[in-house]
């Protein structure tokens with residue numbers, strides 16, 4: 236019998252407090268409608284479908300709180316979500332959410348802007364977490380990678396043989412992530428795994444799908460719609 240995670244042992248943090256600069260538009264990208272629901276709802280609903288998931292905390296932009304507590308109040312209650320005010324940087328949002336976590340053995344951080352993470356990939360991630368302290372979804376780089384100078388002239392072609400593009404969820408033993416954040420001294424980070432790496436942790440890569448895309452620009456929303464349409 237393969238090991239499994241205890242029901243409710245995974246607390247999920249959904250950072251959703253960004254300002255969507257690259258997306259543009261009148262509202263945060265996590266509120267954009269995708270197949271009839273907001274982007275954030277898809278991410279939260281997919282995580283909620285696992286018995287291993289207990290608490291879900293969404294780090295929200297403070298300016299969005301009135302909307303979360305009115306338009307989305309029913310969905311927040313139905314998905315059993317706690318709301319916390321996020322910060323100016325993603326890592327600050329995650330740190331504030333960590334402070335709201337109670338009793339979990341693991342913390343999984345998943346971008347609210349990644350609506351299409353698959354059940355299969357999530358199960359594989361949870362399975363990997365039964366034997367490792369830090370795991371994350373990622374995809375092997377498929378294209379050719381160039382490094383340029385500041386005038387967009389190619390300097391080098393990067394060996395891609397062991398390059399991966401990081402995704403989320405990134406999932407950690409709770410005390411490992413808390414310790415990694417405690418050691419953080421302000422250097423810029425764009426994902427949580429890099430803090431654990433810097434603290435000496437071994438982060439295990441679980442191959443995911445390119446369809447677990449992050450809604451960053453408007454074209455990503457079109458791609459997400461097409462992926463959902465094709466899966467119907």
Ligand SMILES: Nc1ccn([C@@H]2O[C@H](COP(=O)(O)OP(=O)(O)OP(=O)(O)O)[C@@H](O)[C@H]2O)c(=O)n1
Pocket residue numbers: 249250251252253254255256257258265294321322323324325326328329346347348349449450451
């Ligand atoms: N201060 C921040 C910045 C980002 N995020 C969240 O982290 C995820 C990934 O960040 P990103 O895609 O970069 O979102 P934005 O920061 O909103 O995008 P941009 O850089 O284009 O402004 C998103 O769900 C975003 O809402 C957050 O919770 N708090």
Ligand SMILES: C[C@](O)(CO)[C@H](O)COP(=O)(O)O
Pocket residue numbers: 325346400401402403425426427449
């Ligand atoms: C965490 C992340 O999803 C890994 O790819 C990504 O770094 C977050 O988006 P950002 O644009 O870097 O804030």
